[in-house]
Amino acid sequence: MNAKNCTIGVDLGGTKIKVALVTESGSILNKLKVATPAQDGPTAVIRKIVTAVHDLLQEEGISPHCLGIGVAGQIDSAGKTVRFAPNLNWHEVPLQAELQRELKLPVALLNDVRAATWGEWLFGAGKGCADMVCLFVGTGIGGSVVSGGRMLDGSSNSAGELGHMTVDLHGPLCNCGNRGCLEALAGGWAIARSAREAVTADPTGGALLKKMAEGSVAAITAALVARAAQSGDPLAGQIVARVSEALISGMVGLINAFNPERLVLGGGVIEGLPKLVGEVERGVKGKALQAALAQLQVLPALLHNDAGVIGAAAFAMQRCGTNKNPG
Amino acid sequence: MNAKNCTIGVDLGGTKIKVALVTESGSILNKLKVATPAQDGPTAVIRKIVTAVHDLLQEEGISPHCLGIGVAGQIDSAGKTVRFAPNLNWHEVPLQAELQRELKLPVALLNDVRAATWGEWLFGAGKGCADMVCLFVGTGIGGSVVSGGRMLDGSSNSAGELGHMTVDLHGPLCNCGNRGCLEALAGGWAIARSAREAVTADPTGGALLKKMAEGSVAAITAALVARAAQSGDPLAGQIVARVSEALISGMVGLINAFNPERLVLGGGVIEGLPKLVGEVERGVKGKALQAALAQLQVLPALLHNDAGVIGAAAFAMQRCGTNKNPG
Numbered sequence: 137m138n139a140k141n142c143t144i145g146v147d148l149g150g151t152k153i154k155v156a157l158v159t160e161s162g163s164i165l166n167k168l169k170v171a172t173p174a175q176d177g178p179t180a181v182i183r184k185i186v187t188a189v190h191d192l193l194q195e196e197g198i199s200p201h202c203l204g205i206g207v208a209g210q211i212d213s214a215g216k217t218v219r220f221a222p223n224l225n226w227h228e229v230p231l232q233a234e235l236q237r238e239l240k241l242p243v244a245l246l247n248d249v250r251a252a253t254w255g256e257w258l259f260g261a262g263k264g265c266a267d268m269v270c271l272f273v274g275t276g277i278g279g280s281v282v283s284g285g286r287m288l289d290g291s292s293n294s295a296g297e298l299g300h301m302t303v304d305l306h307g308p309l310c311n312c313g314n315r316g317c318l319e320a321l322a323g324g325w326a327i328a329r330s331a332r333e334a335v336t337a338d339p340t341g342g343a344l345l346k347k348m349a350e351g352s353v354a355a356i357t358a359a360l361v362a363r364a365a366q367s368g369d370p371l372a373g374q375i376v377a378r379v380s381e382a383l384i385s386g387m388v389g390l391i392n393a394f395n396p397e398r399l400v401l402g403g404g405v406i407e408g409l410p411k412l413v414g415e416v417e418r419g420v421k422g423k424a425l426q427a428a429l430a431q432l433q434v435l436p437a438l439l440h441n442d443a444g445v446i447g448a449a450a451f452a453m454q455r456c457g458t459n460k461n462p463g
Numbered sequence: 464m465n466a467k468n469c470t471i472g473v474d475l476g477g478t479k480i481k482v483a484l485v486t487e488s489g490s491i492l493n494k495l496k497v498a499t500p501a502q503d504g505p506t507a508v509i510r511k512i513v514t515a516v517h518d519l520l521q522e523e524g525i526s527p528h529c530l531g532i533g534v535a536g537q538i539d540s541a542g543k544t545v546r547f548a549p550n551l552n553w554h555e556v557p558l559q560a561e562l563q564r565e566l567k568l569p570v571a572l573l574n575d576v577r578a579a580t581w582g583e584w585l586f587g588a589g590k591g592c593a594d595m596v597c598l599f600v601g602t603g604i605g606g607s608v609v610s611g612g613r614m615l616d617g618s619s620n621s622a623g624e625l626g627h628m629t630v631d632l633h634g635p636l637c638n639c640g641n642r643g644c645l646e647a648l649a650g651g652w653a654i655a656r657s658a659r660e661a662v663t664a665d666p667t668g669g670a671l672l673k674k675m676a677e678g679s680v681a682a683i684t685a686a687l688v689a690r691a692a693q694s695g696d697p698l699a700g701q702i703v704a705r706v707s708e709a710l711i712s713g714m715v716g717l718i719n720a721f722n723p724e725r726l727v728l729g730g731g732v733i734e735g736l737p738k739l740v741g742e743v744e745r746g747v748k749g750k751a752l753q754a755a756l757a758q759l760q761v762l763p764a765l766l767h768n769d770a771g772v773i774g775a776a777a778f779a780m781q782r783c784g785t786n787k788n789p790g
Contacts, residue, residue, distance in 0.1 A: 210754045220754070267618035281720070283622065288610045290722020291594035292757035295610065300752055301716030304643075305631045305708065314715065314750050316631075381632065388641065389628030389716070393608070395617020423641050425627060427537045427547070430619035 142198060143456075144189055144241075145449030146205040147248060148181070150174055150223025155188045156442070157196055158449035162259030164442060166196050178229045186238045202242040203235065204452025206251025206444050213293040215245045215455075244452040248444055249296065252402070252437075253280035253287065255447025260438035261400040269396045270437070271298055272403035273383070275324040275358075276311075281394055299323060303385045321382035324358035324405050331361045331375050341371040362408035379405070380412055384419030391424040391432060402437025410436065469525060470783075471516055471568075472776030473532040474575060475508070477501055477550025482515045483769070484523055485776035489586030491769060493523050505556045513565045529569040530562065531779025533578025533771050540620040542572045542782075571779040575771055577623065579729070579764075580607035580614065582774025587765035588727040596723045597764070598625055598714070599730035602651040602685075603638075608721055626650060630712045648709035651685035651732050658688045658702050668698040689735035706732070707739055711746030718751040718759060729764025737763065 142165065147154040149172060156167035170188050173180045185205075193199065209221025218229045235243045246254075253262075253270040262268040266285040272278050277299025281288045288295040299319035300312050307316025308326065320326050332353050335342030342353075345364050349355040364372035387399060399420070401413050417434035424432075439446055469492065474481040476499060483494035497515050500507045512532075520526065536548025545556040562570040573581075580589075580597040589595040593612040599605050604626030608615045615622040626646035627639050634643025635653065647653050659680050662669030669680075672691050676682040691699035714726060726747070728740050744761035751759075766773055 283610065283615045283617065284613060286611060286613075288721065290610065290755070291724035291759075292722055292754065294752070294754040294757065295720065295722040297719035297722075297752055297755055300719040301628070302712040303629050303632050305634075305712045307632075312752060314712075316712075385629040385632045385641075385643075390720075392624035392627040393622065393717075393720070394615065395619055395622040395624075397618035425621070425624055425639060427619065427621040428617070428624055430621065432618075 142200040143449040143452050144200050144203040145445035147444030148207045154445050155192050156445035158446055162446050168192055174224050182234050202452045202456035204244045204448035206246055206248035206448040208248045211245055211247050242456045244455040246451055249278035250280050251447040252443035254451045255439050255443035256400050256437050257282055258450045259446055261435040262398055265398050267397045269390050269394055270400045273405040274403040277319040277323045318386040322379045327358035327361050331356045344369045359408050380415045383416050387416055387420050388424045391420055392428045395428045397431040399434045400437050469527040470776040470780050471527050471530040472772035474771030475534045481772050482519050483772035485773055489773050495519055501551050509561050529779045529783035531571045531775035533573055533575035533775040535575045538572055538574050569783045571782040573778055576605035577607050578774040579770035581778045582766050582770035583727050583764050584609055585777045586773055588762040589725055592725050594724045596717050597727045600732040601730040604646040604650045645713040649706045654685035654688050658683045671696045686735050707742045710743050714743055714747050715751045718747055719755045722755045724758040726761045727764050
């Protein structure tokens with residue numbers, strides 16, 4: 137394998153570090169996953185990343201030409217520093233310089249959701265597309281937008297907080313302090329909250345959910361709601377119907393605003409409830425403006441848990457090569 | 464005056480055609496306005512535009528090098544054809560070719576809201592800025608987004624329908640068929656509707672509004688609500704407060720999604736209620752994500768009714784020159 141054709145992708149989250157050796161066509165040659173020692177501070181986390189990269193390369197015995205790392209946090213516009221990463225408890229960590237010094241490789245740094253979008257854009261459901269909205273519905277909701285063949289950065293590298301668009305201004309409280317954000321209606325934590333409230337309010341209707349949670353209302357999760365809904369439980373079905381309604385409203389707004397060619401839906405909630413993709417497609421095609429729908433396809437994300445490492449590697453390939461977006 | 468430094472800008476609406484001779488620095492040398500003979504069909508309208516352009520040039524005695532025209536309708540991706548313009552009752556009118564043949568000038572065609580955004584971007588409140596959201600709140604609500612130094616087009620040239628983002632999914636019906644679009648809460652027609660409903664429901668509280676409308680509830684307009692609110696009428700004040708709330712929610716979503724450096728607010732409703740600009744600024748600064756707010760300024764549009772002709776001319780200057788967006 138020509139080393140020039142391989143790149144390392146890293147996905148740094150609050151609990152796990154994933155590292156992969158990725159080919160220029162987006163295939164993973166090898167990967168590994170280690171726990172994030174977040175409580176031990178940035179130096180320990182960086183050491184763990186470096187060790188994981190060395191372990192991965194030793195196994196494969198090849199030298200990639202650069203590394204891309206996606207981090208669950210806010211990255212400065214220059215792509216040098218993690219400004220704030222709540223799950224890591226990091227503030228102003230100069231991650232690019234630290235990794236470059238330790239690894240003797242060019243390092244490209246970006247936000248983890250943006251990394252996953254790069255992956256879907258170049259090698260997944262967005263392949264070949266110049267106008268794409270990617271929405272990842274997990275515990276929270278994040279996303280990114282590709283428009284005119286470029287991923288939008290915004291004025292301070294923070295574009296794409298698609299989970300915090302208001303869709304129900306008198307709706308439930310969000311973690312961000314506002315009411316009725318898309319995330320507060322359709323994110324995993326919100327699904328769990330609304331299920332716990334519904335089971336408490338209606339113990340009879342909520343009997344199955346409570347039983348599945350081994351009798352503990354507090355143990356009800358979004359994954360459990362998805363399983364209950366798929367087994368035909370009416371209460372879980374109602375909760376999922378409200379999730380679907382919120383996603384449709386949010387996506388109608390995004391489609392009207394961005395006029396994408398593809399809307400790609402991924403993340404744990406979508407993987408747990410795959411029929412949401414078809415429901416969102418039918419919903420938006422009935423509700424968005426005809427002009428904005430002209431080219432639209434609604435598709436599930438394809439790279440699943442590998443989107444982050446593949447996308448971080450793809451981003452690094454671009455940055456360390458032409459330093460331009462594809463398109 | 465060097466003819467090469469002048470461009471004609473045209474703003475074609477359902478009731479008026481505005482034509483202006485615009486310098487390369489965005490100043491208007493001369494302008495005129497004629498009625499749109501919409502009921503006589505495209506040929507008559509095109510003849511009226513051509514006559515107006517000739518009249519304007521005769522007065523000035525100079526020959527501009529190109530013409531830009533903004534049309535209240537949907538323009539094809541190639542910028543050749545007006546696909547659909549409801550207020551003109553046009554379908555698939557090849558306006559670029561027709562005007563080029565008649566005027567013997569290169570013609571650049573774009574949507575009217577996008578034209579106004581070009582005006583504000585190059586010569587108004589967005590001058591010098593690479594990341595801007597422009598929202599025009601008139602009878603309806605439209606907007607456009609500049610991101611990374613480019614105006615977003617979308618996959619079929621329809622990006623920017625910012626009035627049809629859902630902000631209140633159980634809210635009032637919109638003309639587009641959905642509930643709770645920003646336009647259905649804060650557009651001029653929606654303000655008039657909500658005032659008429661409020662006056663009917665509360666004749667005592669609505670006494671001033673009804674009196675200002677000379678006793679006819681049906682004659683209440685958004686402009687009248689603005690005047691009543693500014694004179695301290697409590698009912699009109701409540702209506703305006705709801706408009707402000709809806710605008711803030713919608714703008715929080717746009718700021719979180721696009722992370723702009725400037726949010727520019729224009730259109731008749733904003734001009735009638737200029738304090739909305741400050742209210743939206745305070746609102747979004749309290750509610751949008753800190754990362755997305757890092758660079759944000761909220762500003763009133765500067766070009767008022769001339770934004771369309773100046774912007775159409777500016778767009779034509781770019782297209783007939785380098786054929787690239789500025790940035």
